[in-house]
Every structure is written in structure tokens, then in C-alpha cells.
Amino acid sequence: MATLVMIKAMFKRYAIELRRYYFNTLSMLVSFYLIFILLFYGVQSLANGGQQFGDALNGMVVGFMVFYLTVYSYAELSWVLVGEASQGTLEQLSMSPLGFGRVLLARIFAALVYRIVIMFLLLLLMMWTTGRWMAFDLWTLIPLLLFTMASVQGVGFVMGGLALVFKQIQASLGILQFVFVALIAAPIERFPALKFLPLSWGTRLIGDSMINGTHIWQVAPADLAVVGVTGVGYFAAGFFVFKYFEVVARDRGLLGHY
Amino acid sequence: MPAPVVRVDQLTKVYRTRRERVTAVDRVSFEVQPGEVLGLLGPNGAGKTTTIKSLCTLVRPTSGEIEIGGVNVRAHPYRALKRIAAVLEGNRNIYWRLSPRENMEFFSGLQGIPTRTVRPRIDQLLERFRLVDKANVSARKLSRGMQQKLAVACALIKGTEILLLDEPTLGLDVETSYELRGALKAMARDHQRTILLSTHDMNVVQDVCDRVIVIHEGRVVTDDRVTNLLHMFRARAYRFILEGRLEDRACHRLERSFEMLELHHTDHRTEIEVELLDSAALYKMMDVLRESGAIIESIDRQDPNLEEIFLAIVRGNN
Ligand SMILES: Nc1ncnc2c1ncn2[C@@H]1O[C@H](COP(=O)(O)OP(=O)(O)OP(=O)(O)O)[C@@H](O)[C@H]1O
Ligand SMILES: [Mg+2]
Numbered sequence: 001m002a003t004l005v006m007i008k009a010m011f012k013r014y015a016i017e018l019r020r021y022y023f024n025t026l027s028m029l030v031s032f033y034l035i036f037i038l039l040f041y042g043v044q045s046l047a048n049g050g051q052q053f054g055d056a057l058n059g060m061v062v063g064f065m066v067f068y069l070t071v072y073s074y075a076e077l078s079w080v081l082v083g084e085a086s087q088g089t090l091e092q093l094s095m096s097p098l099g100f101g102r103v104l105l106a107r108i109f110a111a112l113v114y115r116i117v118i119m120f121l122l123l124l125l126m127m128w129t130t131g132r133w134m135a136f137d138l139w140t141l142i143p144l145l146l147f148t149m150a151s152v153q154g155v156g157f158v159m160g161g162l163a164l165v166f167k168q169i170q171a172s173l174g175i176l177q178f179v180f181v182a183l184i185a186a187p188i189e190r191f192p193a194l195k196f197l198p199l200s201w202g203t204r205l206i207g208d209s210m211i212n213g214t215h216i217w218q219v220a221p222a223d224l225a226v227v228g229v230t231g232v233g234y235f236a237a238g239f240f241v242f243k244y245f246e247v248v249a250r251d252r253g254l255l256g257h258y
Numbered sequence: 259m260p261a262p263v264v265r266v267d268q269l270t271k272v273y274r275t276r277r278e279r280v281t282a283v284d285r286v287s288f289e290v291q292p293g294e295v296l297g298l299l300g301p302n303g304a305g306k307t308t309t310i311k312s313l314c315t316l317v318r319p320t321s322g323e324i325e326i327g328g329v330n331v332r333a334h335p336y337r338a339l340k341r342i343a344a345v346l347e348g349n350r351n352i353y354w355r356l357s358p359r360e361n362m363e364f365f366s367g368l369q370g371i372p373t374r375t376v377r378p379r380i381d382q383l384l385e386r387f388r389l390v391d392k393a394n395v396s397a398r399k400l401s402r403g404m405q406q407k408l409a410v411a412c413a414l415i416k417g418t419e420i421l422l423l424d425e426p427t428l429g430l431d432v433e434t435s436y437e438l439r440g441a442l443k444a445m446a447r448d449h450q451r452t453i454l455l456s457t458h459d460m461n462v463v464q465d466v467c468d469r470v471i472v473i474h475e476g477r478v479v480t481d482d483r484v485t486n487l488l489h490m491f492r493a494r495a496y497r498f499i500l501e502g503r504l505e506d507r508a509c510h511r512l513e514r515s516f517e518m519l520e521l522h523h524t525d526h527r528t529e530i531e532v533e534l535l536d537s538a539a540l541y542k543m544m545d546v547l548r549e550s551g552a553i554i555e556s557i558d559r560q561d562p563n564l565e566e567i568f569l570a571i572v573r574g575n576n
Contacts, residue, residue: 006367006370009367012364088350089350089352095314095339096368096370098370252275253273253308255316
């Protein structure tokens with residue numbers, strides 16, 4: 001019950017901050033929309049239409065969408081920690097009797113929900129302006145996105161833990177972006193073992209759903225299980241590492257310093 | 259005596275960095291009674307912040323135990339945190355993008371308390387800290403003093419029995435400092451809140467604290483009631499400068515009436531240093547001077563100098 005109250009407070013604060021900074025939010029939306037449109041016409045002029053063009057474009061849209069969610073999912077926690085520390089509110093968060101971990105989870109969850117909603121709205125807008133409709137089955141997409149992003153969040157926890165202790169991690173966050181591009185494009189067909197990396201297999205299933213209209217009940221249970229297990233596994237392992245860094249930060253008196 | 263709400267036993271914190279080991283807090287022990295206002299007084303680097311952060315779990319002690327309301331902080335941090343609210347150094351601890359009202363709502367939520375149950379208390383606190391006009395303005399636009407008051411209000415909204423304040427009056431002007439102190443005193447008196455605050459301002463200690471712990475280089479050097487400490491350090495020392503030489507009869511009278519008195523005179527002037535513990539003593543002093551027809555050139559109240567106190571205490575300890 002108290003936890004629900006805390007989660008609600010977190011969502012509310014996040015919403016207020018977004019509203020106060022609506023210009024930021026708006027310019028982000030516009031720039032993403034523009035990127036989508038550029039992608040669309042860029043690929044169109046390269047491919048000169050046809051079936052191949054359609055698949056390439058759809059694949060790219062899915063890749064871009066997953067990439068966008070990924071970048072935010074893995075960096076969000078570090079940004080939150082660095083931002084709160086420089087504002088001088090991180091100590092307050094870490095003194096919640098509901099637990100620092102739970103408080104941060106609530107904050108990250110608020111951001112993820114917001115980003116998924118924004119993403120879907122953008123996609124709809126894009127499909128509407130270009131007149132190309134992709135399959136859009138929320139019952140399939142939402143669980144796949146949540147589990148896929150959970151595996152990314154595992155990496156996010158590790159980065160957050162490093163941010164808590166070492167503070168200056170912007171550079172490594174930037175480099176990681178490329179690692180994620182590689183994970184999204186991992187050649188799973190040739191090396192099936194790569195399925196067990198974070199992100200890769202989930203992205204493939206999401207693409208399948210959007211491009212070929214595959215529904216979640218049509219996916220082989222073993223394939224779904226891989227998404228579920230990697231999602232939960234990486235998430236839990238990352239959280240564990242974060243807890244370790246939290247202890248280090250409390251030990252060195254670094255909580256709140258920036 | 260009731261059970262203490264805070265019990266610190268042999269608290270030690272050693273910070274290890276690559277180059278050195280700093281013993282910030284060294285076997286500190288003390289207890290705080292319910293409703294008591296305890297001051298932690300000490301120069302820069304004494305270990306005040308480290309002690310406070312250890313109490314609220316932000317720093318993990320190297321050794322020693324801390325109990326909050328009978329709950330061991332190391333074993334049950336979340337249960338202990340239910341009873342604590344803390345305001346840490348600086349004019350921060352609040353969200354600059356949120357208004358005072360939104361800040362208080364958020365912090366009660368963070369404690370697990372629904373907004374609806376704290377609304378009346380939010381209004382009371384806004385009133386008490388004279389922030390009603392600013393209730394819906396971004397905290398970024400408040401003055402530094404208002405931000406600090408808001409930070410304290412955000413701690414109070416949690417309704418915990420214990421309040422930890424690290425340098426709550428640092429950087430505030432005299433008026434704001436008084437206002438804040440008044441609110442703290444009222445909280446302790448009327449709501450039985452236990453307050454532990456750190457400061458290097460002797461005036462704050464005199465004004466709000468019942469008891470004071472002086473720490474120096476991580477160690478407790480004194481733990482005493484404030485009244486005792488002030489007495490010990492000639493806290494109410496006055497210096498009178500009179501024109502001309504004070505007549506002998508008056509000198510004798512003064513020497514008989516006041517224990518702690520020093521008289522120096524030249525032909526042109528008389529200097530009296532005396533400790534007057536209450537206003538009755540001050541009036542008596544004035545009566546003697548008036549009867550002798552002395553002309554007062556100046557009266558100085560000699561505030562105790564923290565540096566001197568430390569030197570004296572530290573010397574006394576060796
Ligand atoms: N995170 C840290 N890492 C290493 N050393 C630290 C850390 N925090 C404090 N110290 C050291 O511990 C000692 C005590 O510091 P602390 O901040 O507790 O003192 P303080 O009494 O609050 O001082 P001030 O009046 O300046 O706020 C100092 O020598 C300080 O340099
Ligand atoms: Mg300090």
C-alpha cells in the first residue's frame with residue numbers, strides 16, 4: 001500500500017516535470033518524427049519501391065524504435081542518479097523507508113511507460129502520414145517490449161551503479177550505444193547462441209510481429225521463453241550489481257556527492 | 259528517565275581513499291531523549307556530517323551500533339528510516355522545478371503517506387514558514403532562505419518523531435534564522451519531536467538546544483547541558499568601560515557581589531570584566547554603578563568565541 005503511494009508520487013512528479021519542460025518534450029517529438037520521415041523517403045528513393053523496399057523500411061522503423069527505447073532504458077537510471085545528485089535530492093530518495101531500489105524502479109518505470117506511449121503515438125502518426133500501415137498488436141508488442149527492455153535495464157543498472165560511485169560515465173554511456181546497435185542487428189540466424197544476449201532476440205520477435213503480423217500466441221513457446229528468461233535474468237543480475245555499488249557508495253560516503 | 263530515542267554506541271567511521279585513511283568519527287557514543295533538542299557543535303571537518311549521515315543510513319559505519327527508537331539501523335534500515343527525516347547540508351534537498359506544495363506532497367509520498375492525509379499539515383507548514391504566497395511557485399524562484407525553510411518543511415511533513423538537521427541555519431540572514439529556530443523550538447515543545455542538529459554557530463546552540471555535544475577531530479569532547487556549558491565558558495561575560503576611576507567603595511561592593519569579576523583602572527578610565535548569568539545580575543551591576551555616579555562609556559557583551567571554547571575544551575581534555 002505504502003509502495004503504491006510512493007509509485008503514484010513518482011509518476012506525478014515525473015508528469016509535473018515533463019509539463020514544466022514541455023518544450024523539451026515537444027522538440028524531442030518533432031525531431032523523432034522528422035527522423036522517421038527522412039528514413040521513409042530516404043529508403044524509398046534508394047529502393048525504388050517494390051516488396052524489398054517495404055521490408056527494408058519496416059525493418060528499419062522497428063530497429064529505430066527499439067533503438068530509441070533502448071538508449072533511454074539503459075541510460076535513464078544514470079541520468080536520474082547524476083541529475084538528482086547534482087540537485088541535492090539523491091540523499092532524500094535513498095532515505096525512503098520503502099527502499100532506494102524500489103524508489104528508483106518506480107522512477108524508471110514511469111519513464112518507460114511514458115516513452116512507450118510516446119513511441120506508439122509517433123508510430124501511428126508516421127503510419128498515418130506515409131499511408132503505410134504496419135501490424136500493431138498491443139497484446140503482443142507490450143509484453144515483448146517490456147521483457148526486451150528489462151534485459152536492457154539490466155545493463156542500465158550496472159551503468160547506474162557505476163554512476164553512483166564513479167560519477168563521470170557519460171563517455172562510456174556513449175560508447176555503449178554502439179554496442180546496442182550491434183545487439184539489435186546481431187546475426188542470430190547464423191549464430192543462434194546470440195539469442196541469449198540482451199535485446200537481440202526480443203528485437204527480432206518485435207519485428208516479426210510488426211512486419212509479418214505474428215501474434216504472441218503464434219510464437220513458439222521456447223522462443224518466448226528465451227525473451228522472458230533473458231529479460232528477467234539480465235534485469236535481476238543488473239539489479240544485484242547495482243545493490244553492490246549502492247553498498248560501496250554508502251561505505252565511501254558518496255551518496256549525494258557530485 | 260524514559261528510553262532514549264536515539265542511541266549511538268562507539269560509532270566509528272574510517273573513509274578509505276586511494277591515498278589515505280581518514281578517521282572522520284572515532285568511537286562516538288551518545289543518547290538522545292524523546293523531545294530533546296541536541297546540538298552537535300564542532301569546527302570544520304569535526305565529523306558532524308558523517309555522524310548525521312550514519313544515523314540516516316547514508317553512510318555505512320565502519321564499526322559501532324546505532325539504534326533509532328530501539329531499532330538497529332544496520333539490521334533494519336527501512337524500519338529505522340520510518341522514524342527519521344533529515345535535511346542535509348546546503349540549500350538543496352528539494353526539487354527546484356516543483357512548487358513548495360508539490361515538493362511537500364512528493365516527499366510525503368516518498369515516505370508512503372498519501373497526499374490526501376497530509377493536506378491540512380501542508381497548509382499549516384506553509385503558514386508557519388510564511389510560504390503561503392509562494393505555495394505554487396517553482397522552488398527555483400524562491401530566495402535561499404525560503405528554500406531552506408521549505409527543505410525543513412519537507413522533512414517535517416513526513417511526521418517522523420526524529421528530525422536530523424545538518425547546518426540548518428548556514429547562510430541564512432538573521433531574521434530567517436530566527437524564524438527557523440522558532441519553528442524548531444515549537445516543534446520540539448509542542449509536538450514532542452526529537453531534534454538533532456549540527457552547527458558551528460554558538461547562537462543557534464544557545465537559542466534552541468537543550469544539550470550540546472562538542473566534537474573535535476571525530477571525538478566527543480563534551481556532552482553537557484547548554485546552560486552548564488555557557489556557564490563554564492563565561493558565556494555571559496560583559497565588559498564595562500567607565501570614564502575616570504571608579505571609587506573604592508563601589509569597587510569593594512562589586513568585588514563582594516560578583517564572583518567572576520576583574521577590575522583594571524588607570525586614572526582616566528576603569529575597565530570591568532564580569533560574568534552576569536541573568537538579567538537580575540545585570541540590573542544589580544547597573545544599580546551599583548548608578549549609586550556610585552559612574553559615567554558609562556561603553557558596555558560590551560562578549561560572546562563566547564567558538565575557537566576559544568574548542569581550545570579550552572581540547573586543552574582541558576589533554
Ligand atoms: N566521502 C568522504 N570521503 C573521504 N573523506 C571524507 C568524506 N566525507 C568526509 N570526509 C572527511 O571526514 C572528516 C569529517 O568530515 P565531516 O564532513 O563529517 O565534517 P563536518 O564536521 O561536517 O565538517 P563541516 O563543518 O565542514 O561540514 C573530514 O576530514 C573530511 O575530509
Ligand atoms: Mg558538515
